[in-house]
Amino acid sequence: MAEIMYWEAVLRAHDEEMARDPLVICMGEDIGVAGGTYKATKGLYEKYGEQRVIDTPISEGGYTGLGIGASFLGIRPIIEIMSVNFAWLAMDQMFNSAAKVRYMSGGQLTAPCVFRSAGGTAHQLGAQHSARMEKVFMGIAGLRVVTPSSPKQAYGLLKSAIRSDDPVFINEHELMYNMKGDVPDAEYFHPLEGSEIARSGTDVTLFGYNISVHWCLKAAEILDQQYNISAEVVDLYSLSPLDRAGIRKSVCKTHRAVIAEEDEAPVGVGSEVIAIINEECFFELDAAPVRVHSAFVPQPYNHTLEMAAIPDHDDVVRAVLKLLGKA
Amino acid sequence: MTLDDKKRVLREMVLHRRFEERCYQAYIERKIGGFLHLYPGQEACCNGVMEAARPGHDYVITGYRDHVHAIKCGTDPKAVMAELYGKETGCSKGRGGSMHIFDVAHRFMGGYALVGGPFPLAAGIAKGIQMKGGDEISICFLGDAANNQGVFHETLNMAKIWNLPVLFVCENNQYGIGTALHRSTAVHDQYKRACSYHIEAAQCDGQDIDIVHQHAKVAVDHVRSGKGPYFLELMTYRYRGHSMSDSRGYRTREEEDEWKLRDPINILRDRLIAAGALNAEEFTQIEHDTDIYIEQEVIKFAEESPEPEVADLEKYVLA
Structure with missing residues (x-):
């Protein structure tokens, strides 16, 4: 390694x-x-x-x-x-x-x-x-x-x-x-389908992929240390096909879901994951799922505006607190 | 081509013409759905080029006017008709339809329905040939209007810089759907556009198969000998509309009649009769036998073949 x-x-x-x-x-x-x-x-x-x-x-x-x-x-x-x-x-x-x-x-x-x-x-x-x-x-x-x-x-x-x-x-x-x-030093083939649990938890599932997995992991750390909330992070490395079974399994465990993406919300990964949750395990939910996503704007050049347009780990933390009625 | 070759090709061209006319009838009867683009009038193009090439060995790719090109490569007309009927026995198992005829075993790499889409695919096939070191060539048949797509220019540029074994055949039938070439295209002679990429190119009559064959031989030899891409423009005409939904309001009946005076089948027939290799009765017999074959074998097979199973709807999406 x-x-x-x-x-x-x-x-x-x-x-x-x-x-x-x-x-x-x-x-x-x-x-x-x-x-x-x-x-x-x-x-x-x-x-x-x-x-x-x-x-x-x-x-x-x-x-x-x-x-x-x-x-x-x-x-x-x-x-x-x-x-x-x-x-x-x-x-x-x-x-x-x-x-x-x-x-x-x-x-x-x-x-x-x-x-x-x-x-x-x-x-x-x-x-x-x-x-x-x-x-x-x-x-x-x-x-x-x-x-x-x-x-x-x-x-x-x-x-x-x-x-x-x-x-x-x-x-x-x-x-x-x-x-x-x-x-790994040895040759390694990652499966093209499925998802991975990047961090195990019990209170809420944070779904991410690519860069947003890292926001989710950082948010989970903050939630654990500052709010005593145990967040599970699921890495949706395969976006097509999405891992329906993996999504269901984690939501059935935590009963709450936040989906984080850098993309804009409409017709996005979050929309699709929520649709899958509805189809697979709607009655397992204790709260409505929340999407964390960028503003629906062409990406601005100005640095302050640019940062305002895209989400980060703090937005994930806020989404979880809102979902749990703590914000 | 010897006289025997020409007689064989005449039979094939009659089959190609009658097959397409029978498709027209089946479409009216609603046995064939979707869009249907027919080839009558252009038969000397495909036949003349492929007689100079090696059908079933060289790779062929084209657009949506594709039935005849597949048959010329060796696809069983029954499998093409069954495809048009949407049957499981169709060459694309009823999943493709008229615009997506495929027969990889005969190296017919498909009909594609995005105008200009096959240009880079043809160059890619040529890249594959180049890497594997075979003696095949890649032949791309498309219409004049495809040359107004960006990928035409992108592909010609790449084909030249990488010296790819690809022959572009432009069947210039004068119209892009319902818009005349001179109204849509700044440069009317299409071969000149290829010349601007330093690609060897020529233009010739597309109605006289001997002329097409002569020029195609030069083109095929050029590509096969490793000298890089070639662009051959064939001046031709489609008798029917772009597709079945086209009433041909954009051109005159006089223009159509004028082109029909130079019908590719009649030109070859008359030449063979003049050479003493064919007589009028024999030709009538060829037409008659062709119609019987189409009716009793081709149509019968398509009619009697099974539909695909609905349970197989999602088969062939992923490997």
Whole structure:
């Protein structure tokens, strides 16, 4: 077990899979000679060459479609879209081609591609470089969506995604690439479906994914120390499919739920988790579930406004106190 | 092509024409649902190109006017018709429909319904061929209007810089749905747009199969020999509307009649008769036999095939 950074974990998964299988390639803007905006492909160009580490033109729809077409022949492309905000330009190919081809061909053709992209609010990147869009991806049948909250998950989920015969979208976060965490020394494959209990508790469940898992963990610590409230934190690393059984199990234990996301509320992860709670275990609830989410605005540039627009651990704490009638 | 080849191709073209006309009838009878885009008038394009290529070996991808391209690659017409009927025996198991014919065993990589969508997929297939080191090529058949999509430009650029073995065939039938090319497109000669990406390109008559074949041979040889992508523009015309919901109010009957004077099947038929390789009675017999085959085998198979099971609704979503 070694402590490495998130970007190093992503890089290690690339490297191991590319060394193992000559059909694994990676492609994207500035990933080769320049080494990748977030260093996730650093050194791969020198090691595997320009045929397998492809610096693409700034043509998101084009190169995403090209990767998908290559995957029809058994190539395993890892397609990096530098910012998830640019993925809008590639969604036609991701959704209409990759996600649907297996179904509309009656199972003849699959698109075993991995799409990796970083989203989220970083440091005053403004409206067109700060969006979170996981809610868009998780609504598409035929596409798996995972979102690693730690270096271990970043490594293990990418390894599994590359081996998967389904197209997988991996949602990363621009602020998390330098996060440190333990990753097993031995090869490790993280399951693409399910959820994880990141902290066990009894009074309330805090559902998070990716960066919001860390707000939930910090909030759980504060709730424990300052308010004597025992919060369970569930990491929904798979956003499609969502782990219905895992959601039900935790709510049946704590009878209260808070869902934290950096995304805006409408048609979001929180909405979906609450709908699942209603369908699976409504009568287990002792209080109405609460969503913690960003303001419904294009992300502002001004730093104070930016911080006001997105939630953090304090918002999770406040939501729990409100839910328990203590605020 | 030898005279024997041409006679075989004439039979195939008659099948392609009659198959599509029979689809029209089945659509009117509501046996076929959804959107239906028919190919009559353009037969020399697909046939001329594929006679220069290797059907079933080379990869072919196209848009939603896709029945004939699949059949030319080797797909059983029965499986195509059953697909149009939405049956479990259809080539896409009734999940695709007219716009999504697939037959991977014959390397027909599908019909896609987003105009221009297949461009990057075709280039990706070519990338796959390049990586695996095979002698196949990737052939992308699309219409003129697809060239106004952004991915056309993105794909041509990538195909050139990476020297991909892909042949783009532009079947220029003069209309993008119901809008004439000259009203939607600044550059009327489509091959010139490919030239701007330094891609070898040519334009020729798409109604005379000998002319198409001649040009396609140059194009296919270029791509297969590793010289990179090629763009071939074929000037053609679709007799029917864009789809079945189209009453053709955007063009004149005189224009249609003028194009029908250069019907691809008649051109080939007359040439074979002039060469003494065919006579009029023989041709009538070919048409007659084709109709019997379509009715007694193709339609019968589609009619009698089972529907998919509702219990299998969610099959094929994920692997």
